[in-house]
Amino acid sequence: MVAKGRPRDPGVNKRVTEAVMVLLAEKGYSGLRIDDVASVSGVAKTTIYRRWSSLQQLVVDTIAANLGGRQLAVTDDPVADLRQVCVMLVESIGTESNPVLAVALDLHRQSDKELRTRYREQIIDPARHLLVDTLSRVKGAGRLRSTLAPADLADMFIGATIYRLGILREPMTANQVEAIVDQITVSGSAAS
Amino acid sequence: MVAKGRPRDPGVNKRVTEAVMVLLAEKGYSGLRIDDVASVSGVAKTTIYRRWSSLQQLVVDTIAANLGGRQLAVTDDPVADLRQVCVMLVESIGTESNPVLAVALDLHRQSDKELRTRYREQIIDPARHLLVDTLSRVKGAGRLRSTLAPADLADMFIGATIYRLGILREPMTANQVEAIVDQITVSGSAAS
Amino acid sequence: MVAKGRPRDPGVNKRVTEAVMVLLAEKGYSGLRIDDVASVSGVAKTTIYRRWSSLQQLVVDTIAANLGGRQLAVTDDPVADLRQVCVMLVESIGTESNPVLAVALDLHRQSDKELRTRYREQIIDPARHLLVDTLSRVKGAGRLRSTLAPADLADMFIGATIYRLGILREPMTANQVEAIVDQITVSGSAAS
Amino acid sequence: MVAKGRPRDPGVNKRVTEAVMVLLAEKGYSGLRIDDVASVSGVAKTTIYRRWSSLQQLVVDTIAANLGGRQLAVTDDPVADLRQVCVMLVESIGTESNPVLAVALDLHRQSDKELRTRYREQIIDPARHLLVDTLSRVKGAGRLRSTLAPADLADMFIGATIYRLGILREPMTANQVEAIVDQITVSGSAAS
DNA sequence: TCGTAAACGAGACGGTACGTCTAGTCTTTGG
DNA sequence: CCAAAGACTAGACGTACCGTCTCGTTTACGA
Numbered sequence: 001m002v003a004k005g006r007p008r009d010p011g012v013n014k015r016v017t018e019a020v021m022v023l024l025a026e027k028g029y030s031g032l033r034i035d036d037v038a039s040v041s042g043v044a045k046t047t048i049y050r051r052w053s054s055l056q057q058l059v060v061d062t063i064a065a066n067l068g069g070r071q072l073a074v075t076d077d078p079v080a081d082l083r084q085v086c087v088m089l090v091e092s093i094g095t096e097s098n099p100v101l102a103v104a105l106d107l108h109r110q111s112d113k114e115l116r117t118r119y120r121e122q123i124i125d126p127a128r129h130l131l132v133d134t135l136s137r138v139k140g141a142g143r144l145r146s147t148l149a150p151a152d153l154a155d156m157f158i159g160a161t162i163y164r165l166g167i168l169r170e171p172m173t174a175n176q177v178e179a180i181v182d183q184i185t186v187s188g189s190a191a192s
Numbered sequence: 193m194v195a196k197g198r199p200r201d202p203g204v205n206k207r208v209t210e211a212v213m214v215l216l217a218e219k220g221y222s223g224l225r226i227d228d229v230a231s232v233s234g235v236a237k238t239t240i241y242r243r244w245s246s247l248q249q250l251v252v253d254t255i256a257a258n259l260g261g262r263q264l265a266v267t268d269d270p271v272a273d274l275r276q277v278c279v280m281l282v283e284s285i286g287t288e289s290n291p292v293l294a295v296a297l298d299l300h301r302q303s304d305k306e307l308r309t310r311y312r313e314q315i316i317d318p319a320r321h322l323l324v325d326t327l328s329r330v331k332g333a334g335r336l337r338s339t340l341a342p343a344d345l346a347d348m349f350i351g352a353t354i355y356r357l358g359i360l361r362e363p364m365t366a367n368q369v370e371a372i373v374d375q376i377t378v379s380g381s382a383a384s
Numbered sequence: 385m386v387a388k389g390r391p392r393d394p395g396v397n398k399r400v401t402e403a404v405m406v407l408l409a410e411k412g413y414s415g416l417r418i419d420d421v422a423s424v425s426g427v428a429k430t431t432i433y434r435r436w437s438s439l440q441q442l443v444v445d446t447i448a449a450n451l452g453g454r455q456l457a458v459t460d461d462p463v464a465d466l467r468q469v470c471v472m473l474v475e476s477i478g479t480e481s482n483p484v485l486a487v488a489l490d491l492h493r494q495s496d497k498e499l500r501t502r503y504r505e506q507i508i509d510p511a512r513h514l515l516v517d518t519l520s521r522v523k524g525a526g527r528l529r530s531t532l533a534p535a536d537l538a539d540m541f542i543g544a545t546i547y548r549l550g551i552l553r554e555p556m557t558a559n560q561v562e563a564i565v566d567q568i569t570v571s572g573s574a575a576s
Numbered sequence: 577m578v579a580k581g582r583p584r585d586p587g588v589n590k591r592v593t594e595a596v597m598v599l600l601a602e603k604g605y606s607g608l609r610i611d612d613v614a615s616v617s618g619v620a621k622t623t624i625y626r627r628w629s630s631l632q633q634l635v636v637d638t639i640a641a642n643l644g645g646r647q648l649a650v651t652d653d654p655v656a657d658l659r660q661v662c663v664m665l666v667e668s669i670g671t672e673s674n675p676v677l678a679v680a681l682d683l684h685r686q687s688d689k690e691l692r693t694r695y696r697e698q699i700i701d702p703a704r705h706l707l708v709d710t711l712s713r714v715k716g717a718g719r720l721r722s723t724l725a726p727a728d729l730a731d732m733f734i735g736a737t738i739y740r741l742g743i744l745r746e747p748m749t750a751n752q753v754e755a756i757v758d759q760i761t762v763s764g765s766a767a768s
Numbered sequence: 769t770c771g772t773a774a775a776c777g778a779g780a781c782g783g784t785a786c787g788t789c790t791a792g793t794c795t796t797t798g799g
Numbered sequence: 800c801c802a803a804a805g806a807c808t809a810g811a812c813g814t815a816c817c818g819t820c821t822c823g824t825t826t827a828c829g830a
Contacts, residue, residue: 003774003827003828004772004773004774004827004828004829005772005773005774005775005826005827005828006773006774006775006776006825006826006827006828007774007775007826007827007828008774008775008776009775009776009826012775012776033815033816033817034816034817034818035816035817038777042777043776043777044776044777044778044779045777045778045779045817045818045819046775046776046777046778046779046819046820046821047775047776047777049818049819050775050776053818054817054818055817055818101300102300104359105297105298105300105358105359106297106298106300107359108293108294108297108298108358108359116361120359120360124359124360146375147371147375148371148372148375149371152352152368152371152372155352155355155356155360156348156349156351156352156372157348158351158352158355159348159350159351159352159353159354159355159356160344160347160348160350160351160352161351162351162354162355162359163347163350163351163354163355164347164351166300167296167300167312167316167354168312168316168347169308176344179339179340179341179344180340180344180348183338183339183340194797194798195796195797195804196796196797196798196803196804196805197795197796197797197803197804197805197806198794198795198796198797198804198805198806198807199795199796199797199805199806200805200806200807201795201806201807204806204807225784225785225786226785226786226787227785227786235807235808236807236808236809236810237787237788237808237809238788238789238790238806238807238808238809239806239807239808241787241788242806242807246786246787247786247787386823386824387778387822387823388777388778388779388822388823388824389777389778389779389780389821389822389823390778390779390780390781390820390821390822390823391779391780391821391822391823392779392780392781393780393781393821396780396781417810417811417812418811418812418813419811419812427781427782428781428782428783429782429783429812429813430780430781430782430783430814430815431780431781431782433813433814434780434781438813439812485684486684488743489681489682489684489743490681490682490684492677492678492681492682492742492743500745504743504744508743508744530759531755531759532755532756532759533755536736536752536755536756539736539739539740539744540732540733540735540736540756541732542735542736542739543732543734543735543736543737543738543739543740544728544731544732544734544735544736545735546735546738546739546743547731547734547735547738547739548731548735550681550684551680551681551683551684551696551700551738552696552700552731553692560728563723563724563725563728564724564728564732567722567723567724585801585802588801588802609789609790609791610790610791610792611790611791618803619802619803620802620803620804620805621791621792621793621803621804621805622793622794622801622802622803622804622805623801623802623803625792625793626801626802629792630791630792631791631792
């Protein structure tokens with residue numbers, strides 16, 4: 001089947017998501033208004049709603065599109081990798097203007113299950129799986145001290161970070177990350 | 193100094209907070225409407241706004257007032273106490289109709305710093321301190337395996353719970369709680 | 385220039401003004417509520433406020449739109465015409481349910497100058513000019529006894545009517561109107 | 577029977593009415609707020625409402641109390657007296673900050689008949705009767721040209737003034753007053 | 769080249785809730 | 800019983816923002 005009618009302007013998505021990023025940085029997630037998105041992007045509200053079913057969908061997509069290369073180089077030392085992954089996670093959550101956390105927390109209100117699923121699949125799971133995988137590799141190398149499942153460990157780390165930054169509004173220091181990683185893993189390459 | 197003018201009707205606070213509790217149970221936090229609170233409580237909206245500067249303030253106060261006896265009996269066995277505290281925390285966060293989490297997550301949007309402070313002092317900190325204290329007692333008894341600070345451990349546990357229940361929307365099973373406690377503590381009374 | 389965007393629903397003005405007329409007849413001007421207008425007309429309050437900046441603006445427009453054919457047939461006898469105009473004016477002011485007077489008096493409170501101008505141009509002046517013109521024709525026919533300017537005479541007549549009906553709340557009888565007209569004009573056709 | 581309890585503070589009435597006058601001058605009738613009256617006068621709202629049943633009652637009383645010596649010296653020349661009375665009436669209505677007219681117009685909205693009666697008896701009628709009496713004296717002196725009843729003439733004059741100043745918002749010039757008096761009366765002392 | 773079909777821009781519209789304002793009443797303490 | 804102070808009721812107001820709708824206009828493709 002051939003596409004009929006005027007094709008979608010490929011520039012629209014770009015202009016809109018860029019406007020969203022700008023506005024998120026400027027006014028934060030709770031200050032984001034669909035009319036502002038429309039006027040800043042120069043794209044009509046109708047057009048926006050043709051592509052995204054709600055403001056939240058738009059934000060989720062925008063964030064997902066701007067996450068980009070979370071993949072890290074895998075080295076020989078899984079513990080070092082773990083350290084790196086943890087630092088990166090804290091950073092990606094911690095930026096004040098970073099809307100990832102705000103959106104995550106806000107979505108809780110939402111009854112729209114599909115939207116939550118989408119958010120989880122596109123934004124949460126990639127990061128979570130990265131951590132779980134890394135932990136598994138640590139375990140595979142016999143350097144995981146904890147007997148807890150990698151998934152549980154991952155949730156504890158991510159959860160602690162979210163709690164600290166999002167709810168307590170206190171920083172997650174490099175020292176703390178270090179201590180946690182040390183706690184979880186066996187230092188050196190001492191396996192037995 | 194003597195109080196002048198008509199004293200505030202002490203029944204108002206009670207009627208209003210009760211109405212809030214009822215409505216939260218019925219329709220949840222996102223379905224809470226100030227006009228409903230007014231009509232259900234029989235208190236004029238003006239009066240409500242005289243005492244609480246916003247709907248959120250009201251909810252925070254209501255929840256704080258209804259938390260009540262979170263204190264648990266302290267036994268000889270700090271590890272057993274810890275277990276109990278953890279279970280209770282998971283329950284208090286996990287109840288579907290429980291608005292504590294919803295409010296916590298929603299407050300993130302709010303720029304009102306005073307409100308967040310209030311929420312933290314009245315609702316978050318009591319629970320958090322309870323866990324920190326219990327962990328400290330475990331440590332004092334020489335039964336803490338982890339070398340992490342009790343506060344960090346507490347944040348990890350609470351954070352994991354919030355993350356699981358609030359964001360991943362997956363249950364925090366009794367087994368998982370058990371495993372975490374086991375991981376953190378030295379089993380038995382193998383202290384000396 | 386081409387009209388852009390969704391055109392204003394022409395039915396809205398009609399539905400709203402009709403609702404206003406109904407409500408004015410039912411509850412009078414002081415009982416008119418914007419929410420009632422919205423619900424009776426089936427037009428959203430927001431939409432009403434998009435077209436009229438206040439309830440009063442709406443009422444002024446509504447009345448102006450419903451004044452309709454105040455023009456009377458012009459006969460050969462200007463004195464007879466004058467008599468007819470005077471009777472009509474008294475009636476149009478005097479009807480109990482007629483909001484013209486109520487609005488006129490209420491507008492006095494209003495500091496909104498533009499609104500008063502509008503009221504005057506759309507509602508007051510047409511009636512006033514009709515009377516002034518008729519008096520001028522009487523004068524032109526040499527049948528005006530009074531040496532006062534037609535405009536002053538008109539103001540005296542209209543003012544007396546408003547004062548009687550609106551402030552004294554006493555009727556303006558046909559006899560009184562008759563007497564006034566007789567006083568002002570030269571009876572018979574004793575012109576030449 | 578002896579008066580029981582605390583006697584009414586005689587200063588209250590004075591302080592309140594003075595505050596009303598000040599506020600009327602400052603913000604006009606439509607800007608008059610009962611709470612402002614209370615705070616400016618230093619008299620509690622409760623006390624005000626014990627003495628006046630409504631804000632409007634208070635204003636009516638205040639105005640009545642501040643009208644003062646409208647009585648004019650009666651001379652030998654009734655036409656000169658009439659002239660003087662007319663000028664005075666125009667002035668008393670015309671002052672921009674003068675609330676007499678504003679109140680009169682506002683009372684129209686009010687369904688409270690007793691209040692309207694009071695306003696009429698205390699404020700309107702004195703002025704009206706003064707004009708009617710003066711016109712009667714002119715008539716008694718055989719110098720009334722018009723055959724209209726003095727009451728009707730009075731209403732026309734007062735009505736015209738109100739209409740001009742209150743609704744048309746145009747001045748009533750000395751020339752116009754002069755012309756009207758000339759029209760009504762026989763100049764000189766030519767009686768026959 | 770012309771018709772068709774969908775995308776797009778612009779703005780009107782419906783609806784829901786919010787927080788505010790203000791008149792008049794009620795409830796205390798104190799004189 | 801009066802006065803002061805201020806809490807309280809009741810009802811309306813105008814605003815904000817979302818997501819939908821209704822046009823006129825534009826852009827591609829196919830007949």
